[in-house]
Structure formats: C-alpha cells, structure tokens
Amino acid sequence: MAYKPSAEWQFDIPTSGSKRLPPAARYVESLTHQGYGFEAAIADLVDNSIDAGASKVVISFLRDSDRLVSLLVLDNGHGMAEEALDTAMTVGGREEYTANALGHFGAGLKAASLSHAESLTVISRTKRTPAAGRRWLTSRAQADFTCDIVDSGYCQELIDRYDGVIEWHGTIVRWDHVRAFDTVTTGQTDRFLNDAIEKLETHLGLFLHRFLAREGFYIDIVIQDVQTREELDHRGVEPIDPFGYRTAGRVGYPHTYTAPVQGVGDVPMTAHIWPPKSPLVSFRGIGPLAERQGFYIYRHDRLVQAGGWNGTRSPEGHLNLARVAIDLPTAPNDVFSLTVKKDGVNVTPAFARGLERAIDATGNTFASYIQEAQTVYREAARRSAEPQRKSVLPPGKGLDPKLRRTLRDELPELDGETPISFLWDSLPSEVFFELDRDERVVRLNKEYRHAFNGGRHGGLNDAPVVKGMLYLMVNEIFQKERVRAIHTDNVALWNSVLVTAARCELAR
DSSP, X not given: OOOOOOSSOOSSOOOOOOOOOOOOTTHHHHHTTSOOOHHHHHHHHHHHHHHTTOSEEEEEEEEETTEEEEXXXXXOSOOOOHHHHHHXXXXXXXXXXXXXXXXXXXXXXXXXXXXXXXXXXXXXXXXXXXXXXXXXXXXHHHHHOOOEEOOHHHHHHHHHHXXXXXXXXXXXXXXXXXXXXXXXXXXXXXXXXXXXXXXXHHHHHHHTHHHHTSTXXXXXXXXXXXXXXXXXXXXXOOOOOTTOOSSOSSTTOOEEEEEEETTTEEEEEEEEEOOTTOOOHHHHTTSOXXXXXXXXXXXXXXEEEESBOTTSSOOOGGGTTEEEEEEOOSSOOSSEEEOTTSSOEEEOHHHHHHHHTXXXXXXXXXXXXXXXXXXXXXXXXXXXXXXXXXXXXXXXXXXXXXXXXXXXXXXXXXXXXOOBEEEEXXXXXXXXXXXXXXXXXXXXXXXXXXXXXXXXOOOTTOOHHHHHHHHHHHHHHHHOSSOOHHHHHHHHHHHHHHHHHHHHHHHO
C-alpha cells in the first residue's frame, strides 16, 4: 500500500520493498583491525577447541633456524566435516551454539586470526569424514571473498604429522605470515619467543584457569624445528587462579553477596580479600594490582573480565586486595553484554543499583565488604616492613612449568632480563655443569643424565630437583658483570660434589 503523508508521528517505519546488500569485500579488512591482542586471539582459538570437546590443545611455534615461519593451534576435538568447515570459515557465518558454548558471536576464528596473520588455514577431520581444509588469504578475501580449498592429500599429511595430538579426529588452525614474527630481527628470536610465551602462558592460565584445573584437560605450548621436527621447548600451561591464596586476608572470607538486579533477578557475588603483600603469581603476576582489583566475571566457567569495577567505583590502591567473582546468568538478558574479544563485560545502570542493595546471608552490605578490604590493606601498610627476598633472573627453558611457577611465586624477578635456561650437553667427565654466561645457559653433563630419571627417557624438563637447586645456586653469579675468584671456586666445589654424588647414584 502506498504511503500517505501524515502530520502524525509514525511509530512504525513505512517501507516499499527490500533489496539484498551483501557485505563489501573491504569488510574483511575491518576484521584485521579488531584490536585483538596476541594472547586474546590465541585464547579465542582455544575456546573453539574446548567447544569441540578437546582434551588436548597444543600451540606450536614453528621455527626454521633463526626465523619464525608459522603458528599452529592443534586439538583432538570432534573435528568438522566440509559443510561445517565452510560455515566456520564464512565471514559472518556462525553455527548454532550449545547452551554452555564459549563461542558467542561467530567471528572469533576469522577476526582473531586475520588480526595477526595474512594467511589463515583450517584443516579438520571427524571420525566419519576425511580430512578437509580451507584457507583465507587476506589479499584474496579483501578482493572478492574467495576462500581456497586445501588439497585433501596435504590435509591428511599435516594431520598425520601431528598424530600424537590428533588421532581419530581433530582440527589444526595454521597462521602464516604472522605480522609479529616478521618484526623479529636477527638474533632476537629467543628473546621474542620467551616474552611471547610467558605472556601467553599467563593469559591462558588466568582466563581458562577453571578448565585447566580439571582432570584430563591440557594446553601445551611448544617450539618446534620445522625441518627436524625436534621440540626445542615444551611448556604445559598451569592454571592461575585469581582467588588462589592460601589464607584469606580477613577471617571469615570469602562472603557471598546477593545483588537484586532488575531484568535478571538475584546475582550471587563471591567477595574475597587477598592476604596483604602476597608474593603469589596469581596476585602479583597477572598485571598491575590497580587493574586487577574488582570484578572477575565468568561465562560458562571461562573468565571474560579480570578486574575492574564496571563504572560502580574508581580503582584505588586501598582496594588492591578486593576481588569479587561473578558467574554471568545463563539466561539471555539486557543487563550484561560480552565484548566481541571476550575481554570485558558491559553493564547497564541496573547492575549498579543492584550492587547498592546487595547483602550477604547475615545482612551485611556490599559496601561493608569494600570497607573491610580497605581496612585490611591499611592495617598491613602500617605494620613494619617484612623481609624482602633478593630479586633473581627469571627461570627459563629446561625447568618444569610447575617448578617455574613456584620460583615465580616465591622470588621477585628482575624485569627485562634474559631467563636462565638448562641444557644437557657433552662435557668432560669431571665436570657436572658449566655456565655459559653469554647465552645465560647452565650446561649439564649428559653423561650423568640417566642418574636422575629413574630409568625413564629424559625430556626437556627432566631432573627438576637438580635443576632447581642449581638455579638457586648460580643465579647470583649470572647477575655479576665480573666473576670473582670466590665464585669460580664455588663452581669448582659444586662440580666436585655433584660429580661424586652422580657417580654414587649410578653405582647404586
């Protein structure tokens, strides 16, 4: 029916037809400017692996001599047949998510990947369908949305290459021409990898800590020589619980407060007070304390906001001990909305109003919790200073991830320093270890290696007791610009004792 002009307000917009307006190819370019940090982008890919039912996820940095060539994320999830693979690779395409899925907008795979790589390849296999693959090149996608079909023979070949992870089914996400890799200058690859992996370990350990704490789920980060297939480094990601203190900062905590939020209902909030001056990584090692106070918001057990007060108050030093866990309601609502990158939650004023009326089981208000957290902080600040442990060079390759985590919990680290690594090597029989000060490596005599492995095959992170003791013993020596005679004598003494001890162990 033709529109008839009227002086009255039109509550419904009159229309006269419709037409299809597909997205312009430049839409792909917008995906590369979503502001995804490197760690957040990888976490988004791991979310997909979890949704696919994976128990093992491996993030592999592929290295060719001093050059980084590719990055892979592999999992043993249920995989995708070709139709599902097409949907996953369609810009704007999305599948129907299950009730507890971590995926939300259907854009993570493409946006996260194309934010960091010029080429995105996904290869997958299910129990009932052969391996298939698709590849996006940003140059092609920006021109005409053309997605390449990967040769089926290569798909199977790549899956076979990683049969230790993918057995009957699984998926490989491959990034090529990674922009960050192209910025690494000659001789800086080790430093870049160490920094990148440290940040990635921390991000995944924090945001996926509830999954990593479960039995039977693992995330590993490896560096692999692309030519020899040798693993140059292998780290298991450990959970970093932002509420993982040993004793609360105030007796009786945590408290659970209930906030009546209009449009949602009652929202439980578990309020914690950290012990003051805690050295734990889960307190000090996940970012500036002012940024990590406040709300820790979870969606389906995945952390989607690590700190911040969502406009309900300003951060201040006296609240550094205050952390509050909130699990988002499962039912859709208009109060809480997740950001595309899953690194924050937007709230409406209804949440602030609910917070003002929140009480615990005994009628205490949320405001009283804030006051107690401030009091604990102030009381600790007035007490005499506690003994400070001397800062150390960070632990690096060759140390078991759990040992590295404990060392970081217990000892303050020197910022911006090359870590101390451990390597088994051929050395004279009378030498148990030697120090490579230029490379900052402790070289261990592989002649004595099997004395510490109980008959098991040695791995990159083996002999944790010996390596842990040596790390503590030689840290100060590595920090010195010049090695004094007393340090040289100590190294000789330690070598004599350790060689004798190793030979005794072998003779038993």
